[in-house]
Amino acid sequence: MAGLFGGSGTASTANTLGDLSKDVALTSPPSDSVSDLSFSRQSEHLAVASWDNKVRIYEITANGGSEGKAAFDHEGPVLSCHWSLDGRKVVGAGADKAARMMDLGSGGSTSTQVAAHDQPIRCVRFFEAPQSQAPMIVTGSWDKTIKYWDLRQSQAVATVQCQERVYTLDVEKNLLVVGTADRYINVINLNEPSKFYKTLQSPLKWQTRVVSCFPDATGFAVGSIEGRCAIQYVEEKDASSNFSFKCHRDPPQNNMTNVYSVNAISFHPQHGTFSTAGSDGTFHFWDGVAKHRLKGYPTVGGTIPATAFNHNGAIFAYAVSYDWSKGYASNNPQYPNKVMMHPVTPEECKPRPSVKKR
Template sequence: MAGLFGSSSTSTNQANTLGDLSKDVTLSAPPEDSVSDISFSPQSEHLAVASWDKKVRIYEINQSGGSEGKALFEHEGPVLSCDWSKDGTKVVGGGADKAARMLDLGAGQTTAQQVAAHDQPIRCVRFFEPAQGGATMLVTGSWDKTIKYWDLRQSTAVATVQCQERVYTLDVRNQLLVVGTADRYINVINLSEPTKFYKTLQSPLKWQTRVVSCFSDATGFAVGSIEGRCAIQYVEEKDASSNFSFKCHRDPPNNNMTNVYSVNAISFHPVHGTFSTAGSDGTFHFWDGVAKHRLKGYPSTGGTISATAFNRTGSIFAYAVSYDWSKGYASNTPQYPNKVMMHPVNGDECKPRPSVKKR
């Protein structure tokens, strides 16, 4: 399926699918430069924000979307990724200084410790729980074409896995690790055998991979590309008939020309398993992948959306309106918006459609 599902041309009731941004709340004291990544704690209402200003900031978010800065730590270069440990005690950042640095809030640390190193900038960092049990570990993906696994009690990597190309994106859910590289390679790893590729495929999308995001139930993953497309992929062959891709984040055709935009972020709802896409067109949308239907589309936020995240209950959807470098350094003007917004998820915005059983 390659059609645009839930678009204005096919939607039965456009008013029902148009979302409202009027209740969205701005994060107080945001970073001073572009936001590269945001991540909610899985245990509390805290949000980590990674930025090109070399810092990871941690905010407390209340139920109305209000916020207060609580902590921050610094890198020696732009921070490109951040993540929380499952128990909510640790925050890690990875960045252009080729290092991952971790703040242990549970231990009362006020300065971050370096916990990982690569030969090139670290593009992605994720905590995971080892299949055999034991202490939380870290996986890092770098432009040096490797992923590395780290036991946080040791200064050297437990294992290094060579990839085909530079790592652009990775995500972890339970024992599923998905790694997207340059040249559209996607490596699927079962973390019970972390040094083996369980499966390698070329992205089903024809253009550069921008983001991969694992399903809430870890049976598959979504891929977003620079060309306004998203693909839904299941890990196992038996589910392959459910794989599909669709168009999103593109303007209506005009004189046989269509402006297409990068899909920068995909986030899965922690309760419903539905998902969001957000792009450099400045919009975000909520989708039901099973019903192949757009649940809600939102008006432009006034700038490219660089990162998104749901909180642990799915009641807040955070999105960063921030320059994403898609048009080079010349377009990054001081007037460009740089903010993180909290969108309250109301009613059925993210609920899947009731299934219609065929007789």
């Protein structure tokens, strides 16, 4: 069922071509490549993780304007950041093998270390423990483990060994999905956090770049380095709805197709539709149920390493900075480094009416 949406390098009809003209740049962006973006679920605040060793927090105004509100430092590039569900805390994790947290709710201006690994931490997420609703974080590292941390304790409450280095993870409700090297994907029910509910090889043939959970936690999307995305449901009864499709690739020329990494997948918090963004410098909005592309956007002038919707889906943030997809030689001082706010209109992200017979 691959290729149902067709290639996304060019928009074939005018009604699917998106408009970037109203996008607004973030004020005072990081001085080095952006690695992650995270919006608060409670307010108009955006956290930005960067290779310049900082997590910055901005307040976003109604017209897309922005103002820096806080920042905290790591001792190496920050690779991931995330907000607590109550919108009071921001956590960052990165190459210094540590996760650090700032408590904005208490008016704090400093960060505290809340996690440690033996190798760089690639990703971090807040979640609430299903039984106690206590705020916790989960970290995934290149040391081939994930660890769970209760913020009231200095030691990890549990460590889970993975098959390989952790490249990506995401949490929604009681669902945790972990993508590692060698294309392993581990599905964890947070009611039983220390064991894998299910382990599978990625349905995509090439290295996993990103996993992102559905808002209703019934499944997840996977993006690979080879311009493909897969929609995967957790339970076998829904497996007939699994499929993959091509995206982020140029139209074929002389029997050759340039393909690009899918770097980021973000789900709309209200509609359940989703975005993909990649090394080709484009992003697209998709309706996974109708298997239809809603909008495709022109190139933004640089690779897109990270994206995020705000809490009500009215703003789509995307970073434009080098993602290292072409190695060291392609990075230069002239490469753009910015974060853009795209105002989302309802017709861009609303699902199409279903034509299936019930």
